[in-house]
Amino acid sequence: MTELSATHFLLLSAALFIIGMVGVLTRRNVLVIFMCIELMLNAVNVSLIGFAWELHQLTGQIFALFVIAVAAAEAVVGLGIVMALTRRTDTVDIDELRQLRE
């Protein structure tokens, strides 16, 4: 662990991903859950770039680029859904949004 290696990147990635996962599991505000999902996507990028750096490849960086593009698309659609939700149901509490279930 004295030299920087992919292990460091993987540990950071795991920590960030799991913090985001705990946030998705415990929080009730749709906006915070959305931010936690962004955090998890970002954590995946860290491990992809760590692998790319360790193995002298560019494929990992390109995958991270695609993940960023998909995350941007997800952000746009997700926030559009949040806007539509607040306009129709007037809440961002995930526990009160049960129209699909009932």
Add this chain to the structure above:
Amino acid sequence: MTVQVLVFWLLALVAILGALGVVAARNPIHSAIGLVLSFLNVAAIYLIARAEFLAVVQVIVYAGAVIVLVVFVTMLVHPDDLPEFHGRRPLRIATGLVLGLALLAEVSAAILAHGLRGTPGPWTDDTIAAVGGNTRALGQVLYSDFMLAIQLTALLLLAATIGAIALARPEAVSERLAAARRVMTISLAHPRGLDQPALPAALPEPQNGRVKEAGGGRPIVLARTADEFTEQPAWGEWRAR
């Protein structure tokens, strides 16, 4: 312990603290600030890993565009809804924490127990410098080996844009009127409804005993219950909670 590792751990520590702030903050704006902190530190870590182009993209797309969108939507949501809601869920929080710690322990054990095995690729620092830098090398690979993927990504972004416009578009007035007409029509400008033979027996009591007087040119208010007067408050300025 080289300087590189120390810098890495410092940046990683701040990134993790920012991430914890996202989860722990009660105000979504504070969560967004923690998210910016985390993203910027992760961008610096990309620089350590010699991914200069991705560091810039990270700052522009994540710390710029996505955060601006999130803060914008947070501001648009009604402020009553913003603090974390009544009644915490201690059982749920405890379950999440226990599951998270267990998963973290498992994943860390897996990472530390197994070394990385793979065949190193051709893109060492020297070959990247020979091509002309990280961005040029990335572009060469991206527009040769990943041509189909990048075109599909363009299609995805287009579809997401159209979807967002369709989702966030306000309902047209004619649609809202048609939907309201299917339920019931009350015209507050007349003693009797337009379509109904008589007013329903139980009209809701106005809040504060105050009703807006029917001025000339005021649009007809269509609603089923008093709770639907949130957009056009005819019964005073209260919101159904």
